[in-house]
Amino acid sequence: xxxxxxxxxxxxxxxxxxxxxxxxxxxxxxxxxxxxxxxxxxxxxxxxxxxxxxxxxxxxxxxxxxxxxxxxxxxxxxxxxxxxxxxxxxxxxxxxxxxxxxxxxxxxxxxxxxxxxxxxxxxxxxxxxxxxxxxxxxxxxxxxxxxxxxxxxxxxxxxxxxxxxxxxxxxxxxxxxxxxxxxxxxxxxxxxxxxxxxxxxxxxxxxxxxxxxxxxxxxxxxxxxxxxxxxxxxxxxxxxxxxxxxxxxxxxxxxxxxxxxxxxxxxxxxxxxxxxxxxxxxxxxxxxxxxxxxxxxxxxxxxxxxxxxxxxxxxxxxxxxxxxxxxxxxxxxxxxxxxxxxxxxxxxxxxxxxxxxxxxxxxxxxxxxxxxxxxxxxxxxxxxxxxxxxxxxxxxxxxxxxxxxxxxxxxxxxxxxxxxxxxxxxxxxxxxxxxxxxxxxxxxxxxxxxxxxxxxxxxxxxxxxxxxxxxxxxxxxxxxxxxxxxxxxxxxx
Amino acid sequence: xxxxxxxxxxxxxxxxxxxxxxxxxxxxxxxxxxxxxxxxxxxxxxxxxxxxxxxxxxxxxxxxxxxxxxxxxxxxxxxxxxxxxxxxxxxxxxxxxxxxxxxxxxxxxxxxxxxxxxxxxxxxxxxxxxxxxxxxxxxxxxxxxxxxxxxxxxxxxxxxxxxxxxxxxxxxxxxxxxxxxxxxxxxxxxxxxxxxxxxxxxxxxxxxxxxxxxxxxxxxxxxxxxxxxxxxxxxxxxxxxxxxxxxxxxxxxxxxxxxxxxxxxxxxxxxxxxxxxxxxxxxxxxxxxxxxxxxxxxxxxxxxxxxxxxxxxxxxxxxx
Numbered sequence: 001x002x003x004x005x006x007x008x009x010x011x012x013x014x015x016x017x018x019x020x021x022x023x024x025x026x027x028x029x030x031x032x033x034x035x036x037x038x039x040x041x042x043x044x045x046x047x048x049x050x051x052x053x054x055x056x057x058x059x060x061x062x063x064x065x066x067x068x069x070x071x072x073x074x075x076x077x078x079x080x081x082x083x084x085x086x087x088x089x090x091x092x093x094x095x096x097x098x099x100x101x102x103x104x105x106x107x108x109x110x111x112x113x114x115x116x117x118x119x120x121x122x123x124x125x126x127x128x129x130x131x132x133x134x135x136x137x138x139x140x141x142x143x144x145x146x147x148x149x150x151x152x153x154x155x156x157x158x159x160x161x162x163x164x165x166x167x168x169x170x171x172x173x174x175x176x177x178x179x180x181x182x183x184x185x186x187x188x189x190x191x192x193x194x195x196x197x198x199x200x201x202x203x204x205x206x207x208x209x210x211x212x213x214x215x216x217x218x219x220x221x222x223x224x225x226x227x228x229x230x231x232x233x234x235x236x237x238x239x240x241x242x243x244x245x246x247x248x249x250x251x252x253x254x255x256x257x258x259x260x261x262x263x264x265x266x267x268x269x270x271x272x273x274x275x276x277x278x279x280x281x282x283x284x285x286x287x288x289x290x291x292x293x294x295x296x297x298x299x300x301x302x303x304x305x306x307x308x309x310x311x312x313x314x315x316x317x318x319x320x321x322x323x324x325x326x327x328x329x330x331x332x333x334x335x336x337x338x339x340x341x342x343x344x345x346x347x348x349x350x351x352x353x354x355x356x357x358x359x360x361x362x363x364x365x366x367x368x369x370x371x372x373x374x375x376x377x378x379x380x381x382x383x384x385x386x387x388x389x390x391x392x393x394x395x396x397x398x399x400x401x402x403x404x405x406x407x408x409x410x411x412x413x414x415x416x417x418x419x420x421x422x423x424x425x426x427x428x429x430x431x432x433x434x435x436x437x438x439x440x441x442x443x444x445x446x447x448x449x450x451x452x453x454x455x456x457x458x459x460x461x462x463x464x465x466x467x468x469x470x471x472x473x474x475x476x477x478x479x480x481x482x483x484x485x486x487x488x489x490x491x492x493x
Numbered sequence: 494x495x496x497x498x499x500x501x502x503x504x505x506x507x508x509x510x511x512x513x514x515x516x517x518x519x520x521x522x523x524x525x526x527x528x529x530x531x532x533x534x535x536x537x538x539x540x541x542x543x544x545x546x547x548x549x550x551x552x553x554x555x556x557x558x559x560x561x562x563x564x565x566x567x568x569x570x571x572x573x574x575x576x577x578x579x580x581x582x583x584x585x586x587x588x589x590x591x592x593x594x595x596x597x598x599x600x601x602x603x604x605x606x607x608x609x610x611x612x613x614x615x616x617x618x619x620x621x622x623x624x625x626x627x628x629x630x631x632x633x634x635x636x637x638x639x640x641x642x643x644x645x646x647x648x649x650x651x652x653x654x655x656x657x658x659x660x661x662x663x664x665x666x667x668x669x670x671x672x673x674x675x676x677x678x679x680x681x682x683x684x685x686x687x688x689x690x691x692x693x694x695x696x697x698x699x700x701x702x703x704x705x706x707x708x709x710x711x712x713x714x715x716x717x718x719x720x721x722x723x724x725x726x727x728x729x730x731x732x733x734x735x736x737x738x739x740x741x742x743x744x745x746x747x748x749x750x751x752x753x754x755x756x757x758x759x760x761x762x763x764x765x766x767x768x769x770x771x772x773x774x775x776x777x778x779x780x781x782x783x784x785x786x787x788x789x790x791x792x793x794x795x796x797x798x799x800x801x802x803x804x805x806x807x808x809x810x811x812x813x
């Protein structure tokens with residue numbers, strides 16, 4: 001037994017090394033092109049500032065909604081008004097805002113538009129992260145302060161500090177997401193020459209003015225990784241339990257109005273923008289749906305097929321991986337920790353790393369490189385969901401089954417896996433829409449024949465096919481919203 | 494039922510196995526290249542053409558990286574930068590094709606048939622007549638410097654668009670780079686590509702554009718208030734050649750595609766799409782009568798000064 005330990009350690013070491021290989025190659029190549037960094041430091045500042053302000057805005061809006069829902073004791077059913085905004089892919093939302101604001105003669109290109117699209121998409125994430133903390137941390141304190149008559153500023157001073165860990169953790173998660181976001185700045189930033197580090201890495205990767213496109217993109221990737229590191233050190237996601245019933249509902253009307261208003265601004269408004277473009281001729285105003293023209297583009301048909309296949313295959317493989325590892329919780333946790341790097345660090349790093357690593361191989365320019373990228377990027381998310389399930393004591397029940405004579409595998413089959421089902425559904429609910437509307441990795445790794453829906457939207461936009469882009473955007477929106485039908489309990493929503 | 498399912502699978506498998514694929518890397522706009530491929534496929538059943546489409550700059554950078562990794566994916570390259578074809582030809586990376594099409598001007602079979610011009614496009618001036626209102630239409634390139642056109646003019650990004658690189662090189666050689674500095678002071682803005690600029694021009698975000706001509710004609714057909722103006726000091730004839738890579742896995746099919754582009758039906762489709770066909774006997778695009786007064790793109794100058802030109806331009810317009 002003792003002899004096996006070094007072998008196991010070696011196995012994990014080699015596995016970690018293999019998983020980290022894209023990042024190591026990126027670092028190696030990037031270090032050779034550090035000369036570009038002084039010229040892009042201003043953009044690192046823009047990226048940093050945008051991610052910080054965006055995270056604060058999301059926290060403000062999502063936290064505000066969480067507070068109102070908490071005070072009004074809103075039923076979980078109301079969350080359905082916030083979820084669509086999160087399910088609509090961020091770059092589709094950005095496209096929607098672009099067209100909707102143009103309807104009222106505003107040009108949302110640049111910082112303002114990016115922040116608006118981010119807040120609409122990610123405020124629900126802040127809500128989902130903060131609501132449980134409000135329930136578990138704040139409810140008892142609020143009841144106590146009501147009983148003891150603590151009001152005004154004193155009440156705020158008593159209530160806010162216990163929330164800090166949850167706020168910091170949520171801020172860290174949002175900051176990492178926004179820092180690495182590619183789609184929104186690609187739609188609303190690039191046309192106005194407003195770059196963030198992910199869009200700059202993309203621009204350099206395909207720039208004929210660059211003497212070493214890959215090296216420069218890798219160096220920018222390194223800088224992006226550097227900006228992400230501090231947030232990696234912030235705490236993990238908060239969890240919570242429902243608050244006691246003693247809490248009296250307040251601000252019911254305000255909460256309901258706020259939820260409806262958010263849904264109107266974050267979903268209905270961009271939807272109107274997309275629909276106006278997709279259904280009506282821009283110049284004559286005549287009713288002339290662009291869906292046929294969009295469908296005529298082989299890129300769209302292929303993109304839809306590839307996105308569906310990749311999303312289903314990646315999700316299925318990750319589910320399978322989770323199920324295989326569920327009976328070995330320690331291994332599952334360790335693997336998740338190893339894979340966390342690709343989930344937490346911006347996808348741009350993984351994409352550049354994979355190009356560097358696989359460009360000379362037959363995998364390059366095939367859908368398989370995309371599948372590999374999706375698996376690496378989203379594995380930790382699925383495994384986290386499984387971990388959450390295992391923490392609820394399923395293993396103890398499996399052990400009881402074994403006590404009653406069930407074999408190990410059978411006990412998991414009959415007891416463990418059925419109990420894990422809500423967590424599996426939650427994992428699918430998280431991973432499937434992300435794969436379906438993936439853009440950061442696809443934009444850099446796709447090749448003829450392996451285009452995705454995200455790439456189709458971006459190509460249509462770059463090709464000036466604005467109406468077709470709106471039609472594909474609407475299609476993606478509908479597809480993503482179908483996921484609201486996935487049954488989910490326990491973890492999300 | 495099961496038998497039917499199996500038979501369908503086998504048929505599909507056979508169909509896929511029989512289908513041969515060539516890959517085209519191009520900057521040709523999707524709405525034009527797709528119908529051309531459909532036409533080709535109708536005449537050549539069983540051949541599939543995969544397309545990677547982006548701006549010339551992006552297509553070239555991608556192919557360059559693939560060549561560096563010794564894993565090029567393209568069978569055919571069709572972009573608006575002749576200098577890159579020269580580079581490829583010099584490195585013996587292009588496969589010569591003998592010109593046999595009747596009526597094809599030999600001057601458009603470059604370097605002994607290593608790459609071909611298959612239709613002509615010009616950089617001219619396009620205006621949004623509604624946005625321009627009572628302002629007079631510009632007649633020459635230098636008119637764009639007039640203060641009355643301040644903040645009205647746009648051009649595509651030469652890092653992305655090969656046609657815009659032609660504009661950059663040709664004007665820099667002809668008028669000096671100072672011409673762009675003057676344009677910038679007059680409020681010239683840069684959009685990523687010709688298609689994006691033409692859409693924004695049509696929507697009235699610009700009044701004037703330095704732009705390729707064919708797409709404007711297409712938008713006019715859709716009802717956009719646009720007009721193409723060929724300046725009296727000469728539109729720029731932008732070379733947009735196509736060539737077969739010597740690394741092509743299907744050189745015979747690639748050659749068939751290239752020759753098809755010179756066929757009467759393909760030339761007629763080019764005319765329908767707003768291009769000027771390269772073969773004189775082919776129909777002319779609507780709105781173009783007679784010869785277009787043009788100057789050649791400054792390919793030699795661009796080849797010698799590409800990096801400097803792009804760096805100067807990027808600095809002037811704060812492009813990364």
